[in-house]
Amino acid sequence: MRTLITSGIAALTIGVAACGGTSTTVVPGKTGINLKVTGSNVTPANPKATKGEQVTMTITTDKDEEVHLHGYDIHFDCKADQPLSKTFTADKTGSFEMELEKTSTHLTNFDVTPS
């Protein structure tokens, strides 16, 4: 029985390690994300990317706004109705807050999943 437990734990550990270990083999792709901000609403909500991808994020706001992507610490100084694009590599995983900097209003979260 003891061996059963040990092998159970070992299997679990291997399973977990295997999931984590595939990250290096994926060729990084490119992702375009277009966000439209109206007031404190953003469409589409909850944009996503995969780790390692080149992300080009374009934000269009209805008024002059500063949009802050936390974690990546990228600021979009948007003028009303003028699309603004920034390109970066999605090198950190997690769910990152995006907010209107001036009023600390939460817009949505940008999710970067492991590859």
Add this chain to the structure above:
Amino acid sequence: MIARAPAALSAVLAHGFGIRYDLPVPLYLYLITAGAVVVLSFALVAVFVKVGEGERDYPRFPLDRIPVIGSLANGPLPRLFGGTIGVLVLVAIVITGYFGAPDATGNPAEYLLWIYFWAGTVLISSIVGNLYALLNPFSAIFDIANRVVGGRLRRMRSYPERLGLWPAVAGYFLFAFFELASGQSAHPRSVATAAVLYTVYTLAMMTVFGRDMWLGKGEFFSILFRFVGAFGPVEQRDARVYLRPWAVGLTRLQMQGPDVIVFVILILSSLAFDGLSATPLWAGIYLGLGGVTDALGGLGPPLVKGAGLLGLTVVFAAVYLLFVRLVDSFGGGRGDLIHAGSLFAFTLVPIALVYNAAHNYSYMVIQGQGLFPLLADPLRSGAHLLPTAGYKPSFALADAAFVWSLQVVLIVFGHVVAVYLAHRRAVAIYPNGRAALRSQYPMLLLMVLYTTVSLWILAQPNTEAG
């Protein structure tokens, strides 16, 4: 709908404050782990058939056998050092909370209270031992005051025994309410006010009922950390410091009573509510109650969330007592629910601790770094105290794939430990090995239930409004 969107959003931000959240554990990992938990549980029971011996004392190693470390550990220095840090942190929380930046992420008080103290000290105490006994700023202030007046702070009245731990239960509930329901936890001024109020209250109670009496019965941090620290390997017994294996210290806690059970259940339920309040399930309930919330006006959100916290605690307690009833009748016990319920309650502590670690790990290692740049100018007054102003948090310790693995390994580990402790308890209190084993089938089911709920919460997507 749009009018209520901010309410759902504040649910996302329920636990303290933050800039990066964990991604939900993926479905396949959730299923594998839940399966492993069930299989391991039954495998463990089969192993325990052969153990069949009573709850003996566990091995301990007296630290004073080691020359220098031993005398240091038994001397006054750890408490002096810990108490100084504790008082400094308390003072820092009050000063920066009142006079620092008004936003949570820019104010050190938020980091010190929610990350370094609440998440961090609980986690480290479960790994090491009761750190709060050394850090406790309230008893340190009391001791200094007492020395100033020449030891004349004698208790004014005796503590009414029938109150038991209830004042601590009430304090713990109010603290959980403040953190998770009040909507004030991310307001530095409110954090400072809470710290001042709690300090005054605790000092007053220690003066009235006596320092040690209040620390043992009414000061909920002391009681919580005694339970948490019982998991750690450092043990203080008869004024000597020992080392012991992890987790077994929980079998030494023999407190009895409905107040004890409710306190332990509150550990589980407040942690679960913290996680639950960021799930779509809670967002759905919360939005569904929108009419009630609106009708209550400004008090609506805290009252509805507070009711959620209270409701979850009642459900957890009811489920626990139902299972204890089964455990006791399967084991041939006396049918005394409070007696059996108190004895088994502490075996659930590991499940709460691993969930706390899994839930807060990346919050601590990422958001915790947010304090470093603030140290340069803690009051946002233009000061340059330390050259850390441009510090950027490193995300190296919280890669999502690593966090997932850590979370599931922790959850499985806590579950196995809890099953082991419950078995030890059962063997000690039920007449024979066979009865003890039988009593553990319902217990096992209860633990699988708790563990699966923990896992399920970790696998839920973060709530989005709209």
